Amino acid sequence: MQFREDQIPIMEYEGGTMAVPAVPGAGKTFIVANLAAKIIEQKRNKLGKVLVVTYMNSAVSNFKSRITSVLNEKGISNSKDYEVMTIHSLAMKILKDRPDIVGINEEFHILDDLKKVMYLNEGIEEWRRRGGERIFKSFLSDRHVQKYNEKCDQWWRDFFNIADILISELKLNDISPEMLIKQVQNFEDSSIIKNVSYIYDIYTKKLKMQGCIDYNDLLILSYKALTIDTKLREKFQRKYSFIFEDECQDSNLVQCKMLSLLSEDNNNLVRVGDLNQSIMGTFTSSDPKFFAEFCSEADKKYVMNMAGRSSKEIIDVANYLVKYTRNNHAEEKCRTALEEQYIEVMSNIGEFRNPSIEDYGVYSYILSSWDKVKESTIKSIQNFRLKYPDKTIGILVPYNNQVSEISKELREIGIECDELSSTPEKRLKVTNKLGYILSFLGEPDNIFKLREVINNLIDKSGKGKEILLNNLTSYKVEEILEYKIIRDKLYSNKEFIDNDIINFFEKNMDSINHILNYQDLSMEKIILNIGNLLDFNIEDKAMIQAVASYVKYIQKDISDLSFEYISQILLDVKSSIFKHIADIIYEIKGYDPTPDRVAVATCHKSKGLEWDCVFFLCITNYNFPFSLNGKFRSEQYYFKDEFKNLTTLGKVEIQKILGKTVYSSPFIQAKAEVVSEKVRLLYVGITRAKEYLILMSHKDEIKKDYPSKYFEILRGFIEEQREKFKSNIV
Structure with missing residues (x-):
């Protein structure tokens, strides 16, 4: 196995605490998997195991397959020497051992x-x-x-x-x-x-x-159990000889304390992360300062600063953003938002090299409106796919609704896409289908509600579907339910030639007739039966079961619960009731971009992914603020000035209760933290691109939103580099 020069010192690790800050695309998973396998191969873990802790279930699977693959190459098939789990799975294992020590019943559930x-x-x-x-x-x-x-x-x-x-x-x-x-x-x-x-x-x-107990309790109680019970603590300290923590820029205080305590006996703790990719702090309890402190205190620190993901031109843009922020940011509080950690191009020796293309692959555009941005992006994607049919494409936007909006327009012109957001299209499909069915059950003689059910159940678009739906409004509900009687009239239109639509329609009409027979059952059972009857996958059925559980729960307080009431909740895309459960059910598991599908993602969901070509949209003041003045999304605009950021006010009061000193201007500090996190989010978006990067901004006169200062700074740099590129060719 060949390792890069910045990876060799890490692979020579034998024990103690080690910090590994790594730039995007440096190969964090690769190096952890190989180092863990080397420790096992050399039997340095002795009687204990190597533990790898990460934060996403999808990352657990990735690490397991990587470590197993490396061990198999070395002729080692024993997987009992290592464990890979999320921090919450580890906490559960600890707490299940001695729940009584923290005063909870052994049959507790999460x-x-x-x-x-x-x-x-x-x-x-x-x-x-x-x-x-x-x-x-x-x-x-x-x-x-x-x-x-x-x-x-x-x-x-x-x-x-x-x-x-x-x-x-x-x-x-x-x-x-x-x-x-x-x-x-x-x-x-x-x-x-x-x-x-x-x-x-x-x-x-x-x-x-x-x-x-909830997930916060799980972490806190497991840590308490370790501190209270010496035997429990020693048991887990002996169990794990080496501990690796991945993505530790996203750790919170309790997570850091727990892993430090578990490694206290043998002192073998390796933490890997990237402070410049810390983008969760403003809406979770994670804080990059914990990894920064570990970097300064660890026995050894090695930076993985070489990366082969992106072309030199894209790396130059990312590095310029770091340099400008560190040296020239107008807000002094924000100059430390990005670590002085620059990505180095590969040495192009052996298998290590960066992507290279003939032209200068970085572009920047300002358009007159959001609609123009969408229009321009979609046209550019059409042209790009014709020219480079084998390359992957990602579109990054700030908000979930923009993901849905662009995806819808792409599908309308026949481009298939994957939605990576907190309200993914597949979650919306199942809740929409169920919502419209329940709305119809509440008013089963309404032809327009039946039409909407059929529209959502037929997973196909086109002229044939349009004609069918228009024809339906000429009939009564009872006639449509007996569709075989009116079949000839219904399909008489000469334009209607799509047999797939006919098959979809007739199959779903049979399902609707079955569903109407459920009306004597409880609403919970009706929903579960719908889930069993319709062609849903495992994730969709899990969502259906979540809805049924919700209905069962609220019926205790609402005795006359109506179909329309539940329908409205299901069809409200902004509703928070099912958002959290949907995030878990539809977690991105091992997502692998392919050239035949365009990925549309929020900037946050793009972390850890990469595409040959990235369109990064909406780099405006509101989305990527540069100054501490102006509107901030974290603020509640409808409150009085002194209450505009209730989260910050609450956190300040918590610090006072704890007897800790607080900033003299907490609102200013909160804004500085938002600005700092947003520039890191911008950095993450830029470093998703491998060969082509298109940065786009626009003007919104109504909302008084204009291109971000960051966009203007990067645009100036890009144009300057483009001229140099041209002159070098000449």
Whole structure:
């Protein structure tokens, strides 16, 4: 096995603590897998195992296959010398061993994401009834008080996320509801953490009543068990001789403490990550400072700074962004947003080389509107696919709704695509189908609702489908249900020649007739029967079961629950009720880009992926702020100035409760953290591209949103490099 010059010192590791900061595309998984296999081959793990900890289930599978492959090449088939698991799987293993030590029943179970949403929503609703709604309204600016009835649903969805983040923060800082309630007794009524304390208390009591713990509890209680029980701690310290942690720029405090404690006896801890790819901190409890501290304290530190993913031209753009941010950023607080860690081009020796193309493959464009951006991108993709049919394409955008929007337009012109976002197309398909079916069951004589059901059940588009749907409105529901009687009239249109559409229609009409026979059953059973009847895959059926569980749960409080009520929740793409469970069910597992399908992803979901050509859209001020002035997405624009960022206010109050010093201007610091994280997100997007990178921005006169300063800076650099490239050719 040949290793690069920046990988050789890492492969010589024999023990102790080692930090491995690595640039994008440096081969983190490759080096961890090979080092773990080498330790096993040389039997340096002695009686213990090599443990690799990561944060995504898909990464677990990837590591297992890599390590197994390397060991097989060395003629070693024994897989008992290593384990790969997520941090939560490790915590579960520890806690299952001694749950009694932290006061929980041995038959405890982990709260699934759907029930978490329900319990937390119940806590918020109870707080609203106790006077929380009055307090919430007092946060609103005078102008937005008038819009409360119109906009409050969306605002309360925002508040759900605020409460969720703050409760996580409280748990990870080991502040119980009982402790918090005592601490906030003398706080003002407008204190966000005082109000969250009521919700936190209700939520925790519901968990205890059900014998549940959530994922934060799982980490905290397993760590506590290790600190309390010496025998338990020693057992797991002996079990793992070497511990590797991947993607540790996304670790939180408890995760860091747990792994440090487990490695305390043998001191063999290797942490691998990239501080410049830390993009989770503003909406989770992760913090890159923990990896930064480990880098400064570890026995050894080796930087993997060579990468073969991208062309030299794309690497130059990424490095320029780092250099400009470090040396010239107008906001001094943001100059440390990116580590001074530059990507080096491969030496082009042996198998190590960067992609190379004949032309200068980096472009930047400013268009007059978002619609023009979509139009230009789609035309460019059509041309690119004709010219390079074997190359992969990725489109990166900031928001989930933009993923759906562009994907829809691509499919309309016959380009198949994969949606990588928090509301993926396949999740929307199953909830839409179920939503329209339930809406029809609530009003089974409505021809337009039946038409919408058929429209969503027929997984095919085209002229034939359009003609069929238009023809349906000429008939009554009962006539359509008996479609065989009107078959000749229904298909009489000479343009209607698509036999696939006919087959889809007739198959689904039989299904609808079956579903109508379920009406005497409970709503929960109707939903489960629909899931069994229709042609859903395993993930879709899991989503159907989640909906059925939700219906069963809320029927306890809503005795006259209607089909229309559930239908509206399912068809609301912004609803948070199923968002978290959908993220788990439809997690991107081993996604592998292919030339026949265009990937459309949010910037966050693109992390860890790569494409030959990347279109990076919407690099505007609002999405990638450069200054601490202006609008920030993390702020609630509808609140008074002093309440515009409730998450920051809550975190500040938590720090005060803990007796820690806080920034004199927490809002300014919060904005600096957002700006810093956004420039890292920009860096992540740029480094997804291998050969071609197209950066795009636009103007939005209505929202007063214009190209980001970062875009202007990069555009100037790109044009300068393009001229140099041309002159070198001449």
